Amino acid sequence: MSTSSHSYPMSSGEDQHSYIHNSSYQKAGINGVEERIKQAILEKLDLQLNSSISNFTIADFGCSIGPNTFHAVQSIIDTVKFQHLKQNNETNIVPLEFQVFFNDQSNNDFNKLFKTRPLSSECQYFLAGVPGSFYGRVLPRNSIHIGHTSYTNHWLSKVPEHVCNRESPAWNKNYIQCNNLIEEVTKAYKVQFIKDMEVFLEARAEELVHGGLMIVIGQCLPDGVPLYETWQGHVVETIGDCLMDMAKTGITSEEKIELFSFPVYFPQFSELKRTIEENGSFMIEMIETISHPFENMRLTNEFITSMFRAFLTTMIEQHFGNGVVDELFNRLAQKLSKHPIDFEMWKTQVVYYVVLKRK
Template identity: 80%
Template structure:
């Protein structure tokens, strides 16, 4: 039984365990790329992208519940306005209006998203919710001028079926993620990643206008590094160990763990670049990696536990049932306290920043 990511969005609501209060790790990386976004829009964007240019359309694919999406959108709008004013400073300005499409899974908490967006008196755009998986078309052809996505494409449309099949050579035995320790498992995940990335780029290639920009921010593995070597991979493997301990205590079962594998794949940088080039829908205007801004800090166990809980709660609850999450992350916190992460010794994922232009 494969696990589909589109069924399990980030933790909803606005309580202490919600994604809205536990996404600062992502926010710091996104904010770190803000100046790059501004420069690329100023340098690469053609403001004569369509005959109907009184409305500028922006889409955030995989927006979740905020607040990060609102920060990104406003930054893009401010930069486009600056570019528009600069290009028209000797002419009468055509009023420019903005429409923003917030896309995420059908099960995303859109109620919280729109409750927490800036009030209409401060908002410079008309907002639209667009439910649906971004691994397919969700918007009309040639309708978007700038698309954005951040911390999303490592989530696959589903876990490869073979990794949850105990009879398969690609069965992900003893692990709940693709940590690159089992060769056949890694191969199966890579095939799914290629299929999904191709679908993502094909869909955006139809939705963006020719010359439109697509910005992508996320994390990947440096070439030659395996996920199990990173502190993030260590945490996920530790969560798997906690589940096994819970099975031994009768809280869950080994049978459930045997057929559970997260629909998550972190490609190496060269893999990601190769797939974009192979797809051919876009030209690569900028593609680089950098260290996460918090890399030099020893993150607290509380911060790590809360961050991982925010994006794993719904998928854990769906597979293992209610009442498991509290126990699981209590155990994780205790294990991390007993076996602290050596951040200096552990390898790390890198933040990638990509700007694509629609051909």
């Protein structure tokens, strides 16, 4: 059912480089908006709409290997249970049963995900893995009461074609990301992002029941801030510099680097809002941003290097082959220790959270 899409799962396994041990930045973003999301569920989820339901279904799209997905799902379940009790002010109320679908690309390490799930005493729901790209249908029509996704929608279904085409004005020759320095490149990425977001929302609209909620959490740029002015953009530029250094020693080639660009796009907030508003299947119940909770912390070089390594490794290995990742991230660590990030100087991304109601 799902359409094909490039697939770069987070680093699997349980070693120090795994996403399991390097996802606390994303977790902090999710935690930062948790109370607002709970409030939105309490206010906007109308269980009376579906008064005949005894099984409540939740799906997390782009769940990776944990632990964030389990935390997000549990928070939704606790809130729905609370609301269910409140709306059915009876003592003999039949408890809801919960079914949770964990979706990610088929090469995500689902075994690891399920091995690290919370103990069965804490994890009181039925769970199933759903492999496939969320840029297409992955679940039956009208089957989900609450959909959730966090830190996923900046991953595009593919690198926009022109960006790796030597003949195109949108060729991103000197950079490995859309850093907003070249207008044609930004435009190509933006077009792809809008297309992907439309497909994502259309698929979710089919899967959600009427009145169901879709929660979308992620990171974007504040209005007027290009990625090259943020510390996150700066780290990726530094990774590009490390690759160029490696090309000089023959570990990779400049040609390979020139044809490499991340399939990742961070929209500015109003751009994201417009894209969501244009979708006709959902009502926007909430769309806001907060500062990332770690913003005022001095993140260490080690933390930053490990965080970027955990989500970029698969992509780098697919393009440059095995054996470059250790060298690349050792070089990144060295560069960052020689030139520490001055957080006062750089701007930063913000956390956005969106709650949509299926019309």
